[in-house]
Amino acid sequence: MLKIGESGWIEKEIPACGPLDAICKPLAVAICTSDIHTLWEGAIGERHNMILGHECCAEVTEVGSLVKDFKPGDRVLVPAITPDWNSLEAQSGYSMHSGGMLGGWKFSNFKDGVFSEYFHVNDADGNLAKLPSNINVVDACMLSDMVPTGFHGVELADVQFGDSVLVIGIGPVGLMSVAGAALRGASRIIAVGTRPKCVEAAKNYGASDFISYKNGTIEDQVLALTDGKGVDKVIVAGGGVETFDSAIKSLKPGGKIGNVNYLGSGDYVNIPRVEWGVGMGHKQINGGLMPGGRLRMEKLGALVSSGRLEVAPLSSHIFEGWDHLEEALFLMRDKPADLIKPVVKLAD
Ligand code: NDP
Ligand code: ZN
16 A cells, blocks of 8 residues: 555565564465555555555464464464454453554554565464464465454354344355354344345355345345344444444344444444434444454364365455455455455465
């Protein structure tokens, strides 16, 4: 990212490795919709000559003197969010906000990201996880952000056995919310989205009903499908600030909303007063940045390596070599109908 609206290549020094850190070399990288919000919408403000990217798997090339569990040559999963695990925020259970709001999101936000020959990882023992040998480098990229974020939406919505769940947005993040809701025992999953490839993937991950936000309001369609009752839980993984209005209106009293969508524009989120039970409807709204951390990465990696979760359907476009990175970035911006996620492979 040269500046808002302009991408290009730049030369930088290889980052220095502190005593707790690691320097890594990507094996494969994936483009995120968040990179698009950051670069073309300026959603987190101006950034000059910042290396984008926060989704990859990598090989460790250097570790600091105090790193215990990783060494050069290790192949690792790299989470998009890399908190400072000794911060007070982490001790309070919100590691993703270590050092301040969203402070655990360092790559391609507060520091250079992973679309680079070498990148820096803080707190290597707390943040990296070994890449299981039966997960290929393309699938491993889905564990940086798509799986943890989609699943966090499920956690924030507190999906329980038998719940009816509305998933607003079925790009790669929403698809992982569909998969996570199914793993957690949802009885009915209503998916909102139109790209045919995503609709097909959502069906395979367990969505039972589909609605389009282009065919009238989401809430009217949800209420029509549920005899006017609404759903138990809503996960928001796409759309703009207006989706909260639909989410509240689609929810039963006592229901919960889990938002993992990055609201790239608009000043306010409006809550409809009447459908929020005039303030007394027990409709909870939770929004959160995905948690990072080694333990979580190891557990989510285990779900993929054991075959309980298949992530291969997410990588719709696979390129080889850095020369294709910009093409992959533009593809993510333009979102053609057959796109789910572009990945660039750099090694096997
Ligand atoms: P995509 O753009 O691929 O998918 C967005 C989905 O939302 C699509 O299914 C799209 O439908 C649907 N959609 C678009 N407009 C509307 C609307 N008005 N109402 C309802 N649905 C709509 O995004 P990703 O899956 O890659 O990412 C989803 C969001 O998650 C992004 O904002 C991203 O920045 C954010 N994110 C958040 C993270 C976190 O930690 N909280 C981490 C990573 C990403 P259609 O099929 O028509 O395109
Ligand atoms: Zn991402």
